[in-house]
Amino acid sequence: QKEVEQNSGPLSVPEGAIASLNCTYSDRGSQSFFWYRQYSGKSPELIMSIYSNGDKEDGRFTAQLNKASQYVSLLIRDSQPSDSATYLCAVNDPYPPFSGGGADGLTFGKGTHLIIQP
Amino acid sequence: SAVISQKPSRDICQRGTSLTIQCQVDSQVTMMFWYRQQPGQSLTLIATANQGSEATYESGFVIDKFPISRPNLTFSTLTVSNMSPEDSSIYLCSDTAWEAMVYTQYFGPGTRLTVL
Numbered sequence: 001q002k003e004v005e006q007n008s009g010p011l012s013v014p015e016g017a018i019a020s021l022n023c024t025y026s027d028r029g030s031q032s033f034f035w036y037r038q039y040s041g042k043s044p045e046l047i048m049s050i051y052s053n054g055d056k057e058d059g060r061f062t063a064q065l066n067k068a069s070q071y072v073s074l075l076i077r078d079s080q081p082s083d084s085a086t087y088l089c090a091v092n093d094p095y096p097p098f099s100g101g102g103a104d105g106l107t108f109g110k111g112t113h114l115i116i117q118p
Numbered sequence: 119s120a121v122i123s124q125k126p127s128r129d130i131c132q133r134g135t136s137l138t139i140q141c142q143v144d145s146q147v148t149m150m151f152w153y154r155q156q157p158g159q160s161l162t163l164i165a166t167a168n169q170g171s172e173a174t175y176e177s178g179f180v181i182d183k184f185p186i187s188r189p190n191l192t193f194s195t196l197t198v199s200n201m202s203p204e205d206s207s208i209y210l211c212s213d214t215a216w217e218a219m220v221y222t223q224y225f226g227p228g229t230r231l232t233v234l
Binding site for chain 2: 032043044049103105107108110111
């Protein structure tokens with residue numbers, strides 16, 4: 001049974017600072033990792049995916065993956081009030097595309113509630 | 119990413135009745151998924167819906183309670199049967215896209231169900 005752990009927060013960060021969100025997972029076989037943002041009353045929207053160790057940057061967002069330690073993190077630089085939301089960490093185990101298989105469903109953490117203080 | 123729509127967006131139902139939720143994707147996708155988000159909780163996978171085969175259910179979810187159809191590559195339905203107040207949740211469908219070397223899922227807007 002895959003488990004994904006996140007600190008539920010709330011995590012309060014001043015506007016303009018760096019927000020750091022962390023996630024650990026239990027299944028060493030996990031291959032792909034995702035960060036979703038969910039505003040209240042809305043469905044999750046994808047921020048980033050990562051599958052290899054190290055950092056992946058996209059604008060103000062950086063995802064970091066350490067498979068040996070089984071953690072993945074999300075950094076948000078120059079935090080804005082509009083970044084205030086719940087951030088969901090998710091893990092799946094995709095089959096290699098050449099096998100003819102498809103993706104596994106996602107296992108989600110409980111989410112971290114982020115508040116950016118103006 | 120594909121555009122995903124769901125119907126209805128919300129509904130209020132009486133216990134013992136059933137509701138069918140529709141999920142439409144504007145491009146062909148092999149795999150679709152159904153999730154449940156209970157109040158104040160995160161998402162839990164209900165089942166995987168592959169076109170041309172029976173849905174695969176996660177532990178704790180059964181076909182009699184949550185029958186799923188997948189008649190073609192752009193459409194799926196989830197039925198919540200014999201509803202009770204505990205079924206009050208947001209139900210979300212997702213599609214799958216191969217992007218940046220991973221299978222990425224995008225979610226529909228969700229169906230907010232309240233069972234009285």
